[in-house]
Amino acid sequence: MTAQTYWAEHALLDTGVEPGVVIETAADGRITAVRRGTPAPPPGAVSLRGITLPGLANAHSHAFHRALRGATQAGEGTFWTWREVMYRVADRLTPDNYFALARAAYAEMALAGITSVGEFHYVHHLAGGARYDNPNAMGEALIAAAAEAGIRITLLDTCYLSSGFGAEPDKHQRRFSDGTAERWAERVSALKGDDNTRIGAAVHSVRAVPAEQLGTVAAWAQERDAPLHVHLSEQTAENDACVEAHGFTPTALLAHHGVLGPRTTAVHATHLTPGDIRLLGHSGTGVCMCPTTERDLADGIGPAPALQEAGSPLSLGSDSHAVIDLFEEARAMELNERLRSRTRGHWSSAALLRAASADGHAALGWDGAGSISPGALADFTTVALDSVRTAGPPPALAAETAVFAATNADVRDTVVGGRHIVRDGNHQLVADVAVELARAIAAVRD
Ligand SMILES: [Zn+2]
DSSP: OOOOEEEEEEEEEETTTEEEEEEEETTBEEEEEEEEOOSSTTTTOOEEEEEEEEEEEEEEEEEGGGTTTTGGGGGGHHHHHHHHHHHHHHHOOOOOHHHHHHHHHHHHHTTEEEEEEEEEEOSSSSSSSSOOSSSHHHHHHHHHHHHHHEEEEEEEEEEEOOTEEEEEEETTTGGOSSSSSSHHHHHTTTOOOOOEEEEEEEOTTTSSSHHHHHHHHHHHHHHTTTTEEEESSSSSHHHHHHHHHHSSOHHHHHHTTTSSSSEEEEEESOOOOOOHHHHHHTTTTTEOOOOOHHHHOOOOOOOOHHHHHOOOEEEEOOOOTOOOOOOHHHHHHHHHHHHHSSSSOSHHHHHHHHHTTTHHHTTTTTTTOSSSSSBBBBBEEEEESSSEEEESGGGHHHHHHHHHHGGGGGGGEEEEEEEEEEEETEEESSSOHHHHHHHHHHOOOO
């Protein structure tokens, strides 16, 4: 890496949208200086035309779900029938074909302005459950895929031990299971982070980790100050089964076993009681909303404003990758709430972009990202303001235009750690992302 100077025609700084901003980056991948009021690019600077935003954080991803796009939209079905289709793809994954699929999916993310992904990863072992010679072959394939696609990854290595409360893993789930949380911890301890990679933990859900083993996963994350994620109350059937098995809601069960706290992110949090919202908010547990997946699977609308009010920072994820578009996730959170409440303006555009960036990065353990300011990681993305979707509004409304009108197709440039990964809409490391996606998906589909 070498130092590079960028010039943003407009940039969203912590103070708002500013015209003519010089962003200097150093060889260590950080921003060293930000200068406003520079009407033209200085000599040698790379021009970024449009509105430059802090890089987007996709806080919840299952990379292999990208292979389901389209197929799960045909016909009807429920969350549970969708899961059967998803398991058929999971059965076919190998370290090699998963690397190719994830590399292409992460390249699609870079093209959508995403600079960090939180990969909630649970396909660990051979079909049937035996370990690979390298027990972390699958996780390391995902880490390598992100590096080749030019984005940061937080590998949220997921503990997944049971099919339901007191039930053994089924035939699809055997390859997800390490047998016990102790064996999970021993395997995950061998994974290594680097400048591009953080290692975090996940509890798949209260149905997939027996209650008495939740504390082992929580302790592993606490000892390492690592992010800890958990799917929470996406389906009412899970809530009902949890109350029946334990006499607690899933949130209360997690609280009881030390899983909640400021390093923890609950994903979905759709069906909560008022007591659940208090437990999450008062413990500082973050919540990752995945609105395009939640609406695709007919999950429901989670109580995002109440969670934020109670103290939970909000992040966003594309989860099942029905689409990979963080602008759509951000506006969906607001628009869902408008439909439910019949009132407008629950979040400003700046607040929605904070959920899509700084708060997402924090949920993934990248505390120094999500701001265009000296000392921050040099991760940013530029949205065109001259496309058919974005042309017209004055630049002062660029944040509103980006959140409420732009799509991933309007992303022109993406810079990660000072490296220009997407230039004028073209990925610089993966030559033809669409071809790579088609090829990788064909290799894992029926
Ligand atoms: Zn998920």
